[in-house]
Amino acid sequence: MTNPVVLPVDQPMRGERKERRGGSDFSELSRRITEAGLLRRRPLYYSVRFGLVAFALAGCVGAFVALGDSWGQLFVAVALAVVFGQLGLAAHDLAHQQVFSRRRLSEMGGLLVADLLLGMSYGWWMNKHTRHHANPNHEGKDPDVAPDILVWSRRQARNARGLPRFVGKHQAALFFPLLTLEGLNLSFNSFRSLRNPSTKRPVLEGTLLLAHFLVYLGGLFAVLSPAKALVFLAVHQGLFGIYLGSVFAPNHKGMPMIEEGTRLDFLRRQVLTSRNVRGGVLVDIFMGGLNYQIEHHLFPSMPTPALAKAQIITERYCAELGVPYHQAGLIESHRAALRHLRSVGEPLRAAEG
DSSP states (O other): OOOOOEEOTTOOOTTOOSOBTTBOHHHHHHHHHHHTTTTSOOHHHHHHHHHHHHHHHHHHHHHHHHHOSOTTHHHHHHHHHHHHHHHHHHHHHHHTTSSOSSHHHHHHHHIIIIIIIIOOOHHHHHHHHHHHHHSTTBTTTOGGGSOSSSOOSHHHHHHOOHHHHHHHHTHHHHHHHHHTTHHHHHHHHHHHHTTSTTOSOHHHHHHHHHHHHHHHHHHHHHHSOHHHHHHHHHHHHHHHHHHHHHHHHHHHTTSOEEOTTOOOOHHHHHHHTOOEEEOOHHHHHHHTTTTSHHHHHHSTTSOGGGHHHHHHHHHHHHHHHTOOOOEEEHHHHHHHHHHHHHHHTHHHHHHHO
16 A cells, blocks of 8 residues: 655755755746746747637537537537636636736636636636645645545545545545536536635626526527436536546646645745656647646746746756656556545545454
8 A cells, every 4th residue: 555645844855955056946947947938928829729729619519509409419518528628728827827918818818718618716716726836735725635525635534524534435436436526516616706705806707607607508408408408418517527637636646745844945845746747749738738737836827838848947957956856647647646545545444444
């Protein structure tokens, strides 16, 4: 049984150095990245990429209208799940200001893509994702490893009660089935966040979310019989959730968890808790550049097409510092995430047996 890795409390990691001549370790890497021109905006790339996604979305809508009340619509549901996944990646890049240098344009684009097209609150997700970037895999600070239905550490497992305690025993086997609910979970939390005082634009976001579901659900039940509409909804939302989970899970799950009191500088906090996913052009497209998770966490506003070159520079620099730099294939990265889930659920299985 492989135990989950936890970074030791109050101890620097191997190779850690607080300062270099002329600044921190990260500032030296940042200088090299900047000199390579990798932080420049890429308007042509995003124009083509977003144009292709818009064309695919329009194609799905056209096919849906043309097919009418037919079981052939399930093929449209599958295609639309992929398009929604790409829209989610587009919203992610907009949130990180990879597309536009001006924050207002990024927010407008994010609201349109996330709220209107996906049915997910841009403001809620932005707040959650920003906290994740600041403290990845840090218990108590990273919302992506907060205990909910799943548990992410043995400490969380020991404290689990009710449904999380039952699910935690078998969470590795249940992980992908649970992902089928992720799209609906994002929408549910989006509507719930509108009551949160921290939500900046509750009326605007609520209006956009309502418009999304009126068109989405209204279109389904206007064109399809109730049975076909429900099956379409299940296939589309289920595959959309699996797509999102397959993009985000391999990046941090199974990497070291940070306990309170662990001393890590910015570079090590981001590199040691992240995993890159190898696989070439197809993986680049499927994951929207998030397969270069280490570089994305170090330089969140870096445009997607620059990440591959940044990866070479970053890996070499980490080797100079003696900082572990983790990469794996897509299948192996998922295996590592599932091994972690199974391992942290061990206290629950032991208590049952």
